[in-house]
Amino acid sequence: MISKLRSANIIFSHLLRTLSLVWSASRYWTLVWMVLLFVQGLLPAASISLTPWAVNALVHVTGSGISTASIQKILLPVGLIAGIMLVGELLSSAAEWIRTAQSELVGDYITNLIQKQSVAVDYGFYEYSEYNDKLNRAREGASGRSLALLESTGGLLQNGVTLLAMAAVLLPYGLWLPTILVISAFPAFYVLIYLNKVQYQWSQRTTTDRRWLMYYDYLLTNSAMAAEIRLFDSANHFRSSYRNLRRRLRHEQLKLLRDQTIGRFVAAIIALTISGIALVWMGRQVLLGILTLGDLALFFQAFRQGQGIVKDILGNLGQIYRNSLFIGNLFDFLKIQPKIVDPPNPVPVPLKPKQAICFRQVTFSYPSNEEAVLENFNLTIPSGKIVAIVGDNGAGKSTLIKLLCRFYDPDSGSIELDGVDLRDFSVKELRRLITVLFQSPTSYYTTAGQNIALGDVSAASNQAEIEAAAQASGIHEKILRLPLGYNTMLGKLFPDGTDLSGGQWQRLALARAFFRRAQIIILDEPTSAMDPWAENDWLERFRSLASDRTAIVITHRFTLAMQADIIHVMRAGQIVESGSHNELLNLNGLYAQSWRDQMEAGSSTKIENSLI
Numbered sequence: 001m002i003s004k005l006r007s008a009n010i011i012f013s014h015l016l017r018t019l020s021l022v023w024s025a026s027r028y029w030t031l032v033w034m035v036l037l038f039v040q041g042l043l044p045a046a047s048i049s050l051t052p053w054a055v056n057a058l059v060h061v062t063g064s065g066i067s068t069a070s071i072q073k074i075l076l077p078v079g080l081i082a083g084i085m086l087v088g089e090l091l092s093s094a095a096e097w098i099r100t101a102q103s104e105l106v107g108d109y110i111t112n113l114i115q116k117q118s119v120a121v122d123y124g125f126y127e128y129s130e131y132n133d134k135l136n137r138a139r140e141g142a143s144g145r146s147l148a149l150l151e152s153t154g155g156l157l158q159n160g161v162t163l164l165a166m167a168a169v170l171l172p173y174g175l176w177l178p179t180i181l182v183i184s185a186f187p188a189f190y191v192l193i194y195l196n197k198v199q200y201q202w203s204q205r206t207t208t209d210r211r212w213l214m215y216y217d218y219l220l221t222n223s224a225m226a227a228e229i230r231l232f233d234s235a236n237h238f239r240s241s242y243r244n245l246r247r248r249l250r251h252e253q254l255k256l257l258r259d260q261t262i263g264r265f266v267a268a269i270i271a272l273t274i275s276g277i278a279l280v281w282m283g284r285q286v287l288l289g290i291l292t293l294g295d296l297a298l299f300f301q302a303f304r305q306g307q308g309i310v311k312d313i314l315g316n317l318g319q320i321y322r323n324s325l326f327i328g329n330l331f332d333f334l335k336i337q338p339k340i341v342d343p344p345n346p347v348p349v350p351l352k353p354k355q356a357i358c359f360r361q362v363t364f365s366y367p368s369n370e371e372a373v374l375e376n377f378n379l380t381i382p383s384g385k386i387v388a389i390v391g392d393n394g395a396g397k398s399t400l401i402k403l404l405c406r407f408y409d410p411d412s413g414s415i416e417l418d419g420v421d422l423r424d425f426s427v428k429e430l431r432r433l434i435t436v437l438f439q440s441p442t443s444y445y446t447t448a449g450q451n452i453a454l455g456d457v458s459a460a461s462n463q464a465e466i467e468a469a470a471q472a473s474g475i476h477e478k479i480l481r482l483p484l485g486y487n488t489m490l491g492k493l494f495p496d497g498t499d500l501s502g503g504q505w506q507r508l509a510l511a512r513a514f515f516r517r518a519q520i521i522i523l524d525e526p527t528s529a530m531d532p533w534a535e536n537d538w539l540e541r542f543r544s545l546a547s548d549r550t551a552i553v554i555t556h557r558f559t560l561a562m563q564a565d566i567i568h569v570m571r572a573g574q575i576v577e578s579g580s581h582n583e584l585l586n587l588n589g590l591y592a593q594s595w596r597d598q599m600e601a602g603s604s605t606k607i608e609n610s611l612i
């Protein structure tokens with residue numbers, strides 16, 4: 001009982017929140033729509049209450065013969081009924097139009113809320129399956145559901161008004177008639193609530209399955225996968241996974257549909273039986289001469305329509321229940337709170353860090369994996385230096401970047417910038433100080449210029465700076481050779497797009513990172529897609545660009561690492577060697593051994609397969 005009350009309370013609160021959401025999205029239309037619904041609600045009863053007048057006038061005319069006076073008597077009630085019907089049609093068309101306008105506004109409003117929340121939550125949330133489930137559930141018809149909820153609430157309002165007016169019309173014939181009307185719809189209501197609940201539970205249970213379907217579909221239809229899918233001939237594998245999963249979901253869905261159909265049929269039979277009983281009683285009253293033909297017509301219409309309205313009302317309640325359950329997913333998503341937040345009184349971020357970035361006794365494990373990636377980790381990166389971090393796959397190099405950007409916070413220990421814990425800065429301010437070239441940078445399908453400008457949207461119109469960044473990354477000449485230079489659309493997704501090679505995209509991303517003009521430059525494998533000639537050319541430019549800034553370069557390439565002021569060798573979450581290139585060679589440790597491998601092999605490929 002308590003749990004039922006609690007769930008009714010949740011539904012009511014979802015309903016209120018949805019109404020306030022719709023209200024915020026489109027006040028004016030909501031108001032007009034409600035007035036229309038109210039007036040529409042009164043029309044059926046108004047029309048029915050005119051029925052005895054029209055029918056009795058008709059009976060009178062048939063009895064007394066057709067004359068101008070008698071026809072005039074009929075014309076008035078019939079004309080009024082026709083007028084009401086016309087107004088009803090007009091209002092319903094207007095309501096339909098308003099509903100469409102509202103659905104556009106509410107849809108955009110909710111999409112905006114979801115997008116805003118998607119970028120507000122922590123980066124780390126995207127690594128959780130549950131988060132992705134929540135996002136997916138919130139997205140799935142969130143706007144459709146809120147409007148459906150609004151519609152059922154509006155339907156409830158309109159039908160409620162009609163029912164009250166209808167009950168007033170029926171009451172003179174006995175209280176039991178409106179009562180029996182309501183009772184006849186109870187089975188349908190129960191079936192509706194029960195089936196909606198089952199449907200909702202099924203939908204919650206299969207969210208991950210449906211995300212699998214989206215993933216298989218993405219693999220089969222996305223251009224990024226097209227080459228590999230063809231070469232490895234793996235399409236059939238994914239298609240069959242898709243089909244098998246879809247078959248299971250379809251069977252479950254059809255079974256639910258079958259149960260719903262049976263349930264509705266049984267409920268309809270019960271309602272029909274009750275309506276039959278009322279009809280028999282009505283016929284008897286007529287035979288006994290208690291009712292006139294006008295009463296009979298009114299009674300018949302009011303009872304049949306009333307029954308439909310009660311059913312609609314219960315249907316509206318069922319819909320409200322169902323959509324509230326689903327809309328709860330949207331509210332669940334919107335209430336996710338980021339954990340990486342600003343402190344109450346942020347310390348101002350230094351415009352130009354003077355001392356160092358220090359990792360002090362940092363221990364960190366990813367939320368989805370209990371094993372510590374870093375344990376009591378210590379590292380000092382002096383300001384104004386180029387620091388290289390080399391290490392084997394999985395050593396924890398990229399994790400350092402994520403911690404430095406505060407995508408995650410350490411489990412224990414601290415990361416400090418000029419002696420201040422990063423958690424004491426405003427997150428946004430701290431990130432403004434940093435620019436990163438990620439291991440897999442984003443290729444934006446927009447113009448070449450815009451691709452670079454996205455590094456700093458506040459300075460996006462500065463063409464000279466854009467070109468300077470492109471020159472520093474070595475992509476300027478290539479851009480000039482494109483059909484429209486910096487205005488050339490890149491990527492093949494949209495019309496007139498030109499594609500770049502992997503290395504060129506990487507240089508473009510590098511230009512974007514440079515355009516940011518941040519004091520701390522972090523580059524994760526900046527030259528992985530560059531040929532050795534391009535790499536040498538690029539290195540020289542980078543040295544001058546990073547001259548008075550702090551640069552952290554993560555790399556497997558020793559030709560790049562050896563240019564750094566300090567090289568840190570990382571293994572299994574620890575720094576195992578540090579020093580300049582020559583110092584490390586003299587140390588004769590892991591770095592020196594890998595370096596010798598390169599000398600012997602005479603190729604950098606060997607190095608990537610060597611110890612580091």
Ligand SMILES: Nc1ncnc2c1ncn2[C@@H]1O[C@H](COP(=O)(O)OP(=O)(O)OP(=O)(O)O)[C@@H](O)[C@H]1O
Pocket residue numbers: 127366367368369373391392393394395396397398399400
């Ligand atoms: N999002 C994540 N969730 C759980 N574990 C992760 C996650 N990202 C990385 N790891 C784990 O953390 C460890 C360090 O990963 P990291 O990406 O920092 O290594 P790396 O040194 O940058 O490797 P590579 O040279 O291959 O890029 C690895 O064992 C990896 O499996």
